[in-house]
Amino acid sequence: MNNLEGRVIVITGGSGGIGIVASELMAERGAHVVLAELDGDRADIEAKRLSNKGLKATAIQTDVADKKSVGAMVEEVSSRLGRIDGLVNNAAMFSRVPMSRVGSLEITEAEWDKMMEINVKGVWNVCSAVVPVMKTQGYGKIVNISSGTALKGSPSRIHYVTSKAAVIGYTKSLAMEVGEHNVYVNCIAPGSTLSEEDPTPAIIAVREKAATSRCIKRVQTPEDLAGPIAFFVGPDSDFITGQTLVVDGGSCLH
Ligand SMILES: NC(=O)c1ccc[n+]([C@@H]2O[C@H](COP(=O)([O-])OP(=O)(O)OC[C@H]3O[C@@H](n4cnc5c(N)ncnc54)[C@H](O)[C@@H]3O)[C@@H](O)[C@H]2O)c1
Known part of the structure; x- marks a missing residue:
């Protein structure tokens, strides 16, 4: 399956748990993947690892919460690779940039603001920089990563859930705005996924408990998300936009 051959795909948080597995699959399908990642060192290591396997990958240290950093990344991709066909907004305050899993009254104002800066404004920042490139090309595919918690709710981390609900609304509105330019915007809402590098027994217990509420009774892994992400940045989804999968x-049947 080389259906991403020749496509340049930017993935934010591209060297994180789900990000790196999705990046590798998209590169295996022929894309040149750009790991736009806050942790530049890890992104460099991962891009080199993919390159050593004969895949096309570039690391660019990027902070999605910072408009200047995002602008510089998009400029670098445009000048080095000439185009941007796909964008996966995967970066988030989640595990590698950790959040507090506490009740709403225990969340600090600083952490609330940081969550919105990365998870909501970050998506807007990156889309705002990439959409003009896609409009000029007359084609582009954007995939935003939300969370199943935005549809089901959660008894803790209300700031995270709120940020991920915003991503669903953002997806629908941007799809309406850019469809006439042949730019597609879709969203994926993952369930509880074992994406941590060194999961603690407590995290493993959380992921195993989530499996019990599913039709498919096993722990979800990043590999479960890589295929759907590749589908939304590829040609097989060319009449789908504004949707949340x-x-x-x-677990969440809707
Ligand atoms: N793992 C799950 O259970 C789960 C469930 C639902 C949704 N998600 C979503 O999936 C996506 C990937 O999550 P993950 O499990 O791989 O977590 P992760 O923490 O491993 O990955 C997130 C990545 O984003 C990067 N990042 C954080 N802030 C950034 C910034 N300001 N600029 C650029 N990069 C930044 C991190 O360094 C990390 O590499 C996230 O959007 C997360 O909210 C995860």
Whole structure:
């Protein structure tokens, strides 16, 4: 399956748990992937690892919450690779940039603001820089990563859930705005996924518990999300836009 051959795809948080697995699959399908990642060192290591396997990958240290950093990344991709066909807004305050899993009254104002800066404004920042490139090309595919918690709610981390609900509304509105330019915007809502590098027993217990509420009774892994992400940045989804696909083994049935 080389259906991403020749495409340049930017993935934010591209060297994180889900990000790197999706990046590798998209590169295996022929894309040149750009790992736009806050942790530049890890992105460099991962891009080199993919390159050593004969895949096309570039790392660019990027902070999605910072408009200047995003602008510089998009300029670098445009000048080095000439185009941007796909964008995966995957970066988030989640595990590698950790959040507090506490009740709403225990969240600090600083953490609330940081969550919105990365998870909501970050998506807007990157789309705002990439959409003009896609409009000029007359084609582009954007995939935003939300969370199943935005549809189901959660008894803790309300700031994260709120940020991920915003991503769903953002997806629908941007799809309406840019469709006439042949730019597609879709969203994936993952279930609880074992994406941590060194998961603690407590995290493993959380992921195993999530499996019990699914139709498919097993722990979700980043590999479960890589295919759907590749589908939305590829040609097989060329009449789908503004949609949210829940990928959680059948926990949230909507
Ligand atoms: N793992 C799950 O259970 C789960 C469930 C639902 C949704 N998600 C979503 O999936 C996506 C990937 O999550 P993950 O599990 O791989 O977590 P992760 O923490 O491993 O990955 C997130 C990546 O984003 C990067 N990042 C954070 N802030 C950034 C910034 N300001 N600029 C650029 N990069 C930044 C991190 O360094 C990290 O590499 C996230 O959007 C997350 O909210 C995860």
